Amino acid sequence: MTQVTELGYLTLGVSDIEAWKTFAAQVLGLEVVASDDPAKCFLRMDYWHHRITLVQDPSDDLLVTGLRVAGQDEFRAMADNLEAAGVAVRIGSEAEAEARHVLEVLMIQDPNGYAVELFHGPHMQFDKPFYPGRRMHGPFKTGGGGLGHVMQNQTAGFEKVYAFYRLLGMRGGVEYKLNLPGVPQPVPLMFLHCNERQHTFAFSGPGEKRINHMMFEVENMADVGLAHDLVIRSGLPVIIQPGSHANDQMFSFYFKNPSGFMNEIGWGGRSALAQSEYYHGDAFGHAPVPGTMKGFMVPA
Ligand SMILES: [Fe+2]
Known part of the structure; x- marks a missing residue:
């Protein structure tokens, strides 16, 4: 059975992105990475380009959960399985995948109407070891x-x-x-x-x-x-x-x-x-x- 393999990323809508950057770095110990857009930034916790995207948004809530599948074969099989089960599937564009730093992404909604994205191929940065926002005794377990x-x-x-x-x-x-x-x-x-x-x-x-x-x-x-x-x-x-x-x-x-x-x-x-x-x-x-x-x- 084709299955998701991990919770790869989250997108959070936050009303005060500056407060969140300070909180993420100084309290959680995450690495804050700027984007081209001042209303958006990334949080790192390991070699992944990011694990969390913060978007300036009044909801102060979870916007997207990103679940990984192993590769392109599983990605296509999952899209087919979901459509056969009556789930509306939208395959993301190349630009949408690039914005998420993944090879391919598709968008679905769970029964609560919550946005779920399935993806494969996250952008790994083995040349950029995780640099915590404050002192830590050890790494995050991912x-x-x-x-x-x-x-x-x-x-x-x-x-x-x-x-x-x-x-x-x-x-x-x-x-x-x-x-x-x-x-x-x-x-x-x-x-x-x-x-x-x-x-x-x-x-x-x-x-x-x-x-x-x-x-x-x-x-x-x-x-x-x-x-x-x-x-x-x-x-x-x-x-x-x-x-x-x-x-x-x-x-x-x-x-x-x-x-x-x-x-x-x-x-x-x-x-x-x-x-x-x-x-x-x-x-x-x-x-x-x-x-x-x-x-x-x-x-x-
Ligand atoms: Fe818990």
């Missing part, structure tokens, strides 16, 4: 697991969302029936993977934005601690205290970025399992900071 993971809010329903992403070769299911303080019913959360990363996408219920959070993994636990210190020092709100998830067993914490959604920095995640499991809560920690969760996983 490689075969892609840039990290993204949790998206959704309204189409888990069944429809799952069926769509199955077409792309992702698999998984509901892993959490999360017990949250003050919420009477467990909150179901769905997780999908396409490589060794335990999950590449997670889906929550409806939310104020398309995105709930994005996660980057670091190879040295000290970088989680350093990021936590820098978040506190910068005055950004911590939303979920350090702890370990039951599913990916990532040691991580969550904080609010300049666009009002969350970033998670994690370390030590385990790989995707061959068999399904579910959980009511995390292994330890991850207590929500009181008064900060409204509009995220807690119904507003």
Whole structure:
């Protein structure tokens, strides 16, 4: 079966691109790369030309998820499979592919109406090693697991969302029936993977934005601690205290970025399992900071 192999890139619409550049470099440790357009810049975290495109945009939200396929054969097979399944596919122009620094790109929408791009052939810059925006103890963990993971809010329903992403070769299911303080019913959360990363996408219920959070993994636990210190020092709100998830067993914490959604920095995640499991809560920690969760996983 033709399948996507990793979350390759994200495009974010941000209302204050200057604030984001400072945040990306000084808090997240990403490398900021200018573009010809002052309303757009790139963020690097490894040898890829970029992993994130920031676009000046009032939405302060996720605009595009970019999922990689292995090569041109898989790209064409995926386009055919999607069209046969009734998904509207638009093959991007050469200029659109060049703007994304990939060989070929196609555009589709998921059942929530969210923009998804499938691509192959990212532009790799092995002559330009990653230069972090601030000191780091070690690298970001990308490689075969892609840039990290993204949790998206959704309204189409888990069944429809799952069926769509199955077409792309992702698999998984509901892993959490999360017990949250003050919420009477467990909150179901769905997780999908396409490589060794335990999950590449997670889906929550409806939310104020398309995105709930994005996660980057670091190879040295000290970088989680350093990021936590820098978040506190910068005055950004911590939303979920350090702890370990039951599913990916990532040691991580969550904080609010300049666009009002969350970033998670994690370390030590385990790989995707061959068999399904579910959980009511995390292994330890991850207590929500009181008064900060409204509009995220807690119904507003
Ligand atoms: Fe996460």
